Amino acid sequence: MIRIGLLGASRIAVGAVIRPAAAFDQLQVQAIAARSPVRARQYAETHSIPKTHADYAALVTCPDVDLVYNALPPSEHKHWTIAALRAGKHVLCEKPFALSAEEAGAMVGAARDTGNVLIEAFHYCFHPLFLRVLELTKSDAIGTVRRVDGHFNTAIAFEPSELRYVRELGGGALMDLGCYPLHWVRQVVGEAPDVVSAVGEWHEAGVDVAMTAKLAFPGGAMAHVKCSMAGVSSGPLDNTLQVTGDLGTLTVNNLIAPHLGHELHLDTGEGIVTETLSTRPTYHYQLQHVIDVIEGSAPQVTGGDDAINTMHLINAVYRKALGQDAS
């Protein structure tokens, strides 16, 4: 049995861990800690979590938790992930992984030093829909990949307490939304790109509400990535990946939440083929992956060098958009 402890009474833990964990005999959501013990108790009661701890430090060191789910703001990921790893726990850490590549490196280093598992919660990439994308793009289905386009827009209203609008907590559209298309394009091309150009739209709170970036990969492929939380999305599912090769094009709608509807279109000289895959939530596949990695029956995909490379790219896009990188 893998006993899960929740760091923070977060909104995302309900859909990403509490609900999907119920489908697995090997998982039990065992404990929660929040900054306010009253809030922790209320959350525990609402979601039938057996135990609350006085604070985050008590949760990450308690003997009755094997896996810590870190759904705190990105600014808190490094400290509490390393504390949990050093206390002998495995960690599933939310995206974006950290504030910087340096922080990500320290987290990955702690996982390597302790031998405990650290996975970044890029849930989409464990779902059969993305596995099919990789299968098609790595085979000859569309030929050599020349261009990748990815966007993720979702309207997030300004609230002073909303972490996406607080720079110090790791807010910003690129951090919260753009990390997905940046991850898609890196996964599909399989190389580390240079940032050719980046343009941000800035909120007075000091975060980007939209970002566009053009990337160049060493093998010659280009990528165009866009994200926005500025109220321009056509709905919560406004995310698309398009991969253009010299023999065809692959277009996927809604890699982020395929259980709410998705389509994969493969357009080649032989016509257009449309597929849909599993309608199970990405979070189900993510928990299965976490179990498999902890049990040693599957290789780790996210959370190691991949997480450091993602943070390098996020940092590089910000530097380019802010004119801090002349290259």
Ligand SMILES: NC(=O)c1ccc[n+]([C@@H]2O[C@H](COP(=O)([O-])OP(=O)(O)OC[C@H]3O[C@@H](n4cnc5c(N)ncnc54)[C@H](OP(=O)(O)O)[C@@H]3O)[C@@H](O)[C@H]2O)c1
């Ligand atoms: N994988 C996904 O699909 C997905 C979706 C949404 C969000 N996320 C990620 O999950 C994380 C949490 O997002 P969320 O939407 O669930 O946010 P949220 O509801 O605001 O939860 C964040 C938690 O962080 C804690 N916290 C600790 N220090 C804080 C501070 N200084 N300011 C604000 N909160 C603080 C709060 O815990 P207490 O209860 O202890 O106060 C709060 O419950 C983020 O990293 C986000 O990017 C992932």
